[in-house]
Amino acid sequence: KQEVTQIPAALSVPEGENLVLNCSFTDSAIYNLQWFRQDPGKGLTSLLLIQSSQREQTSGRLNASLDKSSGRSTLYIAASQPGDSATYLCAAYTGANSKLTFGKGITLSVRP
Amino acid sequence: DVKVTQSSRYLVKRTGEKVFLECVQDMDHENMFWYRQDPGLGLRLIYFSYDVKMKEKGDIPEGYSVSREKKERFSLILESASTNQTSMYLCASRRVPGNQPQHFGDGTRLSIL
Numbered sequence: 001k002q003e004v005t006q007i008p009a010a011l012s013v014p015e016g017e018n019l020v021l022n023c024s025f026t027d028s029a030i031y032n033l034q035w036f037r038q039d040p041g042k043g044l045t046s047l048l049l050i051q052s053s054q055r056e057q058t059s060g061r062l063n064a065s066l067d068k069s070s071g072r073s074t075l076y077i078a079a080s081q082p083g084d085s086a087t088y089l090c091a092a093y094t095g096a097n098s099k100l101t102f103g104k105g106i107t108l109s110v111r112p
Numbered sequence: 113d114v115k116v117t118q119s120s121r122y123l124v125k126r127t128g129e130k131v132f133l134e135c136v137q138d139m140d141h142e143n144m145f146w147y148r149q150d151p152g153l154g155l156r157l158i159y160f161s162y163d164v165k166m167k168e169k170g171d172i173p174e175g176y177s178v179s180r181e182k183k184e185r186f187s188l189i190l191e192s193a194s195t196n197q198t199s200m201y202l203c204a205s206r207r208v209p210g211n212q213p214q215h216f217g218d219g220t221r222l223s224i225l
Contacts (some may be wrong), residue, residue: 032211043202044216104154
């Protein structure tokens with residue numbers, strides 16, 4: 001059974017810092033891995049999707065990498081801003097029953 | 113742009129009521145999903161639908177049912193609401209074949225009194 005872990009649960013950084021959010025998964029037989037952002041009381045916004053054949057994906061200041069063999073993905077945020085404050089969730093898709101397995105998220109606070 | 117719309121942002125109901133949560137997507141996606149999200153437990157899949165009139169149980173289907181009569185609409189039904197069903201409910205959709213991103217609605221915060 002796939003398990004997805006995100007540690008730490010919360011992170012606070014000063015504005016301007018480059019940071020890395022980690023995601024680990026137990027079953028390396030994934031089809032893809034998706035990163036989401038969630039603002040308080042809102043739904044999930046898809047940030048990046050990395051297919052199993054890819055190593056990384058980039059969108060603006062965000063870069064996500066995938067290492068299937070080690071069961072890890074990272075989300076790199078460059079030059080963080082207070083507007084980046086949110087909860088970031090990763091989710092792995094193994095193809096079983098079409099479902100995503102989610103981590104519990106990392107709540108990021110960027111201090112001005 | 114992708115759009116998943118949930119009918120209510122906030123809903124308050126009483127125990128024993130039959131509750132309907134509606135979700136509509138405008139992208140002609142085949143797959144649709146209902147999750148609930150609770151502090152400390154994360155997102156858990158309740159039901160999903162491969163296509164019209166097709167449904168599969170997720171991890172926590174007890175106390176819920178679903179309906180998918182049209183491709184764009186996926187309804188979650190609480191047959192007899194209980195206080196332990198107070199939660200944030202999230203709907204999502206995805207195109208097939210499978211390696212496509214899931215897109216979520218804004219969520220419905222449901223309180224059962």
